Amino acid sequence: xxxxxxxxxxxxxxxxxxxxxxxxxxxxxxxxxxxxxxxxxxxxxxxxxxxxxxxxxxxxxxxxxxxxxxxxxxxxxxxxxxxxxxxxxxxxxxxxxxxxxxxxxxxxxxxxxxxxxxxxxxxxxxxxxxxxxxxxxxxxxxxxxxxxxxxxxxxxxxxxxxxxxxxxxxxxxxxxxxxxxxxxxxxxxxxxxxxxxxxxxxxxxxxxxxxxxxxxxxxxxxxxxxxxxxxxxxxxxxxxxxxxxxxxxxxxxxxxxxxxxxxxxxxxxxxxxxxxxxxxxxxxxxxxxxxxxxxxxxxxxxxxxxxxxxxxxxxxxxxxxxxx
Amino acid sequence: xxxxxxxxxxxxxxxxxxxxxxxxxxxxxxxxxxxxxxxxxxxxxxxxxxxxxxxxxxxxxxxxxxxxxxxxxxxxxxxxxxxxxxxxxxxxxxxxxxxxxxxxxxxxxxxxxxxxxxxxxxxxxxxxxxxxxxxxxxxxxxxxxxxxxxxxxxxxxxxxxxxxxxxxxxxxxxxxxxxxxxxxxxxxxxxxxxxxxxxxxxxxxxxxxxxxxxxxxxxxxxxxxxxxxxxxxxxxxxxxxxxxxxxxxxxxxxxxxxxxxxxxxxxxxxxxxxxxxxxxxxxxxxxxxxxxxxxxxxxxxxxxxxxxxxxxxxxxxxxxxxxxxxxxxxxxxxxxxxxxxxxxxxxxxxxxxxxxxxxxxxxxxxxxxxxxxxxxxxxxxxxxxxxxxxxxxxxxxxxxxxxxxxxxxxxxxxxxxxxxxxxxxxxxxxxxxxxxxxxxxxxxxxxxxxxxxxxxxxxxxxxxxxxxxxxxxxxxxxxxxxxxxxxxxxxxxxxxxxxxxxxxx
Numbered sequence: 001x002x003x004x005x006x007x008x009x010x011x012x013x014x015x016x017x018x019x020x021x022x023x024x025x026x027x028x029x030x031x032x033x034x035x036x037x038x039x040x041x042x043x044x045x046x047x048x049x050x051x052x053x054x055x056x057x058x059x060x061x062x063x064x065x066x067x068x069x070x071x072x073x074x075x076x077x078x079x080x081x082x083x084x085x086x087x088x089x090x091x092x093x094x095x096x097x098x099x100x101x102x103x104x105x106x107x108x109x110x111x112x113x114x115x116x117x118x119x120x121x122x123x124x125x126x127x128x129x130x131x132x133x134x135x136x137x138x139x140x141x142x143x144x145x146x147x148x149x150x151x152x153x154x155x156x157x158x159x160x161x162x163x164x165x166x167x168x169x170x171x172x173x174x175x176x177x178x179x180x181x182x183x184x185x186x187x188x189x190x191x192x193x194x195x196x197x198x199x200x201x202x203x204x205x206x207x208x209x210x211x212x213x214x215x216x217x218x219x220x221x222x223x224x225x226x227x228x229x230x231x232x233x234x235x236x237x238x239x240x241x242x243x244x245x246x247x248x249x250x251x252x253x254x255x256x257x258x259x260x261x262x263x264x265x266x267x268x269x270x271x272x273x274x275x276x277x278x279x280x281x282x283x284x285x286x287x288x289x290x291x292x293x294x295x296x297x298x299x300x301x302x303x304x305x306x307x308x309x310x311x312x313x314x315x316x317x318x319x320x321x322x323x324x
Numbered sequence: 325x326x327x328x329x330x331x332x333x334x335x336x337x338x339x340x341x342x343x344x345x346x347x348x349x350x351x352x353x354x355x356x357x358x359x360x361x362x363x364x365x366x367x368x369x370x371x372x373x374x375x376x377x378x379x380x381x382x383x384x385x386x387x388x389x390x391x392x393x394x395x396x397x398x399x400x401x402x403x404x405x406x407x408x409x410x411x412x413x414x415x416x417x418x419x420x421x422x423x424x425x426x427x428x429x430x431x432x433x434x435x436x437x438x439x440x441x442x443x444x445x446x447x448x449x450x451x452x453x454x455x456x457x458x459x460x461x462x463x464x465x466x467x468x469x470x471x472x473x474x475x476x477x478x479x480x481x482x483x484x485x486x487x488x489x490x491x492x493x494x495x496x497x498x499x500x501x502x503x504x505x506x507x508x509x510x511x512x513x514x515x516x517x518x519x520x521x522x523x524x525x526x527x528x529x530x531x532x533x534x535x536x537x538x539x540x541x542x543x544x545x546x547x548x549x550x551x552x553x554x555x556x557x558x559x560x561x562x563x564x565x566x567x568x569x570x571x572x573x574x575x576x577x578x579x580x581x582x583x584x585x586x587x588x589x590x591x592x593x594x595x596x597x598x599x600x601x602x603x604x605x606x607x608x609x610x611x612x613x614x615x616x617x618x619x620x621x622x623x624x625x626x627x628x629x630x631x632x633x634x635x636x637x638x639x640x641x642x643x644x645x646x647x648x649x650x651x652x653x654x655x656x657x658x659x660x661x662x663x664x665x666x667x668x669x670x671x672x673x674x675x676x677x678x679x680x681x682x683x684x685x686x687x688x689x690x691x692x693x694x695x696x697x698x699x700x701x702x703x704x705x706x707x708x709x710x711x712x713x714x715x716x717x718x719x720x721x722x723x724x725x726x727x728x729x730x731x732x733x734x735x736x737x738x739x740x741x742x743x744x745x746x747x748x749x750x751x752x753x754x755x756x757x758x759x760x761x762x763x764x765x766x767x768x769x770x771x772x773x774x775x776x777x778x779x780x781x782x783x784x785x786x787x788x789x790x791x792x793x794x795x796x797x798x799x800x801x802x803x804x805x806x807x808x809x810x811x812x813x814x815x816x817x818x819x820x821x822x823x824x825x826x827x828x829x
Contacts, residue, residue, distance in 0.1 A: 050588030070732075073508065073525035080522060106513060109520045156780055163511030184779050187510050187772065194641075202778065 005032035016076045029089055029264045033064040037082055038073035045095050045290075049123065049252060054120040074102045074109050076103045080254075083112035087257040089264035093118070101308045105315070106163040117255040117266055119304055121272040122295035124285050127225040128169045128248035129211040129236065131197050132203045134218030139244050141222045144203070148179035158184040158195050159205040163320075166205045166312060169225070169248030170319055173205075176244045204299070205248065209289035218282050225249045226291060227317070251293070253300055269297040327453055330680045337382060337681030338688055346379065346387040351689050354394020355696065358411070359402055360722060365395035365411075380676050381665055385684045393635050393686070394505055395446065396595070397693050400437045400628055401704055404430055406719060408539040412530055413595035413631040415761050416603045418538060420616065427619050428749045430567040432703045436573050436621055437628040439565070444581040445690035446628035448636025449683055451585045458674065459589045459640050466590055468776035469787050471556030474590075475770045480801045481604040482759045488617075489807075493759045496750070497665050500763025507768070511775050523735040529620035532727050533764060536743025537750075537757045539723045543716045544748040564701070569621050574624035576606045584630030586813035588637020595634040596765050600758075601633050626706050638688065643671050643679060 002008045040046045050067060057065050070078035077092055077099055085091040095117070104113050106265055107289055130141070138144040148155050159166035162185045186192055189210055196215055210222045212232045218292045225248035229238060239246050255271055256265070274283055277294035285292045295303060315321045337343060350626040357368040369392045379387075399414035404421035417437065424433040451459075466474075482493050482526045505516040507527030518524040563571070583605060606626040607616045642653055664676060672679045710718075727740045750757060781787040787793045 073522050076525070079524055106526075107508075108515045109518060109522050109525070111522070162511060182779065184776060185511050185513075186776075194464060194466065198464035198467055247638070254334065 002245045004147055005128065020078060029267060030061050030063045032064050032090065033152055034061070034089070035068050035091045036065050037078045037091065039067050039070060039078035039094060039096070041071045045126065046096070046252065048288055050286065052092060052288060053123070053281055054183070056281055057272070058279070060271045060275050062068040073107070073110075074103070075099050076107060076112075078111065079103070080112045082255065082257060084086065085257050087118075087259045087261075089256060089268060090253055092256050092268075095119075095255045096165070097304060097307055098168055099303045100255075101264060101304065101311055102163050102165075102168065105170065105321070110122050114304065115191070116258050117296070118260050118298040120254045120256055120265070120268050120297050121276055121301045122251060122253035122293055122303065125249040125251045125277045125293045126290055127230070128166060128250070129208055129224040129233075129260075130173065130203060130205055131196060131211055131219050132222060133199045134203065135199070135203055136220070138222075139220055139245075141237070141239075144222055145177045145179055148177070149150075149179060152180040153183050154183055155203060156157055156184050156201045157181040157205065158186050158201040159191060160186050160188060160192060163315075165250045166248075168314065169205050169246075171250065171320070172246050173244070174244055175314070175318070184313055195319065202298050207250065208291075210235075212289065225287040230291070232289075249291075251303075252290075253295070256294045262300055265297065273297075329657050330453070330676065331684060333676060333808040334680030334682075334684035337677050338386070338684040339625035341742060342379070343383050343386050343681065344688070346383045347390050347524060347689050348692060350387040351394035351397075351693050351696065354391035354396075355398040355693065357391070358395035358398020358400075359400075362727060365391050368395070371428050371829070381660075381679050384461050385630050385656065385660075385678065385682050386689075389639075389686055390683060390689045391465075392653070392656070393632065393689060394693060396632055396635055397697060399437065399443060400441075401697075404433045404437065404624070405704060406539075406715075407542050408719070408723075409534055412534070412665060412765055413599050413634075415534065415538075415596075415758055416599040416627040417624055419603070419758060420618070421697050422621030423617070424621065424624065429619065430704070431701050432569050432621065434704060435564045436569060436625050436696065438697045438701075440625045440629040441632040442578045442582070442690050442694045443577050444584060444632040446638060446687065447578075447581040448588075449687050451633070451635060456640050457646060463589050463641050465793060467791075468577040468773040468780060469791050469794040470797070471590075472770055472773040472777055473774065473788055473794040473801070475597075475766045477797045477801040477804070478600065479763065479770070480765055480804050481600055482762065488754065492755050496755050496757070497763040500760035503760075504696020504767030505716075505771070510772060511779075514729065521735060523733055527768060528739065528764065529736055530765060533743050534761060535723050536740040537726055537744075537747035537760065539719060539742060539750055540744025541747025543720055544714065544744060546712065564698075565621070572620075572622050573625035576602070576622040577629045579605060579609075579627035580626035583636040584632075584633030587630075588634030589640050594638055595631040595760070598630040598634035599627040602626040602761055609799040632690075639686075639800075670704050674721065675821040720724060 008152055036050060038046050047067070050065075054067075070081055072078075072097070075096060076099075079095065081095040082091060100117070101114050103110050132138060132144065132145075136144075138147045151197055157170055157219075159170050161167055166184065166296060167185065168305060172182070174181055180290050183202070186195065189207065190197075192204050192206050193210060193214065195201045196206070197214065203222075208224060208226075211219075211224070215221075221233060223239045223242060223244075224230060224233060224236050225246065227240065229236065229241075229249065241246070256268065260268075273294060273296040276292070282292040282294075312321075338347070351374065353368050354365060356704070357365060366587045369388055372387060372621070373392070377388075399409060399411050399427065400417050400421070403414040403417040407418050407422040409418055412664065421433045426601040480496060482490075482497055504527065508518075508525045509516055510513070513527060542587065580598075581601040583602050584595075588594040603616075603623060603626060606622050608615045608619075610616070610622060614621070638653055642656060658710040664727050665671075665678065684732055716757075723740065724737060727736050728734070747757060777787055778785065785796070789798055
C-alpha cells in the first residue's frame, strides 16, 4: 500500500515536470526568463543603463530579465562566458566597444573573439572629452596642439587603461593632430578626476558625464567626441567641427552568442530595437548622461566590423600590437 | 548659527518615517552581511539596488550608507569571536580582539568596539560638518608621489605592529607584495603570473585570501590540537567593558577617530590603512606595548574607532568630488547618477536637503547600530559556547558559500583553500598573517603609484622628496625606522652599563 502511494507521487511529479518541460520546448521564444550578463560592477554605467531599460524589455518580450554580474578583467570574463553559452537566446549580455574588439587583440588568455557574438543592437554611446587642468597654458584645442608641438613628449595625458577605449582615443587624437604626448594609464574613472582636478596631470580623456561633473571646478573641456555639441556642454566644440574627424566614444549594446536560430535572432532584433529607439527609453538614457544611438542588428554588425578594421590599422601603424 | 540650522534641516529629513525605515533596514542588513564571513557590503548593496530605483534619492543614500557602516560593525564581530575578519578593515581587530575572546572577555571586546565605533562615528560627522570643504582641497593635493610615500610609510608601520620577530613580519610582507603582483599590469597591459587563468587578471582577491588565511587555517590548526570541546571554558563574566577597560580605551578611541578621519578623506582604501596606522600608533604611544597582541583592549578600541571614522571621512570625497574611496562607495556614486544627482564642489549648496539629511541619518544609523548590537553581545558570546565539532564545520560552510557567492567562481574557492593551507603552514612556523594582508592590499597600489609618479616626472626620481607632502611621508618613514632601531641600541647600552655595575659590585 505504502509503496503504491509513493510510486503514485513520483509519477505525478514526473508528469508535472514533463508537462512543463514540454511546454517550454514547444512554446515560442521566449518561454522562460532571460539572463542578462553585466560585465561590470553593480552601480556602474552598464548597470544603470540596464536598469533603465529593464522594465521595457520585460514588457516587450513578456519574460523577466535577470541580471548576472560578472565583473573581472575589464569585462573579458563576462564576454568569454557569453561566448560559451548556449545559443538559444536565453543568455544575453551587454557589451562595450571597443572593449570586445581590443581585448581579443591585445589581452593574453582571452578565450573569445570579436566574431563569436551576434550583435543584436546598439543602445547608446558615451562620448569622450579632452580636458585640461586648471591654469594650463592653453584654453582651446588649437592652443593645446600648438603647445604640444612646441614641447613634444612633455605634456602628460591621462586616461583609463592601456589598450582600452580611452587609450585608443588618445592615440587617435595624437595621430590626427600630429603631436606626441606622454600617456598616463590610470585604473578607473575614479582615478581620473582627482588626478586632473589636483593638477597632477596636464590633460585627460574622460567620459562626458565626468566632464559635466567637473564643470565649474577650473577644468577646461577643450573638445568632445560627439557629432553635434552636447546640450549639457554647449560651449564645448566637437572634434569634428574643429577639423579633426574623430569621434572618441564608448559604445554600448547587447549581444548574444553566435549562431542563434534565425527566428530567435529576428525576434530579438525587432523587439530590442523598438525598445532602444523608443522616445521614453531615449529620454531616460539622456537623463543618465548617455547619448542614445539605436542601431539594429545589421547596422551594429557593420559598425563593429568597421571599428575593428580601423583599430587594427591604428595599432599596427603605431606598432603597438602586443605579441601574444 | 548656520550649522545648527543645517542640522535641524537635516534632522527634519532624516526623521521622516520613510527615511527612518530605510536607515533601519540598511544598518540591519549591513550588520547581517558583515557578520557572515565572506559576504560583504557589495553583496547586500547589489541585492538592494533594484529597490533603490523606486524610492527617492535621500532614502537610497541613507539605505546604502547604512549598509556600508553596518557592515563595518558586523565585520568586527566575527573578527573578535572567531578570528575571521569580515573585510580588510577588520583584520587588525583579530589580533587583540580574538585573544580577548579566548580569555573570556569577548563581551568587553565587542562592547568597546561598538562604543568606540559610535563615538568615532559621531566625531566623524562633526568632522564632516566642520571640515568638508578644506578637506576636499587637501585630498586633491595627493597625487601619485604622495600616495606612494604614504603607502611606503604604511608598510614601514609594520615594524610597530609586530609582537614577534620584525624580520619575520617583513618576510611575510614581502610575500604579500609578491602575491600582489599577480594579475594584469594596468600600466603595460600585460598579464603577470596568471598562468592563463582569466579570473586572476584582477589579482588575488582579497576576500578569498583573508578567509583562507584566517578562517580555514584557524580551523585546520584547531582541529589538530586536542582541545576542550568549547572555545571558552571559563565562565564569561562582565559582558560589558568595565571601568578599567574604559580608562585604557578612551584615548585610543579619540586618537583613532582623528587619525581615521584624516586618512578616510583621502581617496583610496582608507579604512584598511587607518586601522593599521591606529594600531601602530597606539602601540608606539602605549606604556605597555608588549601587551599588544595578547588581548589588550586598546588594540581593539583604537582600530575600531579608526575604521569607523575613516568611513565617515570617505563620504567627503564622495560628496564634494564625486570620487569613491572603494568599490562599495562607488555603488553609492552610481546611485547618485541614477537619480540625476551631480556630486561636486557645488553638491552641498545645490542639494542641502540630501547632504544634511544623510549626515544626520548617519548619526542616527550609528545610534541604531549601538542599540542593535549591544543587546546582541550576550547572544554572540553564546556562539562561542557551541562545541567545536559543530561550530567549525559551520564556519567552513559559511566560508565556502561566502566566497562562492561573490563571483560564482570556483577559482576563488580554490584560492581560498590554497590560502588556508598557506596560513596553516605560516602559523606552524610562527609567522604573523596581518602583514601579508596589508602588503597584499597596499602592494599593487604602491607599485602603480610608483610607476605613475615616474611617468609623470618623466623619469625623475627626486620627485618623491621634492614634493612637500611626499617628502613629509618619506621623512616620517625614515624617522620611524630609525626610532625603531634606537631602543635596541639604547637597550644594549644600558644592559651593558648594568653589567659593568654588577661586575663592580
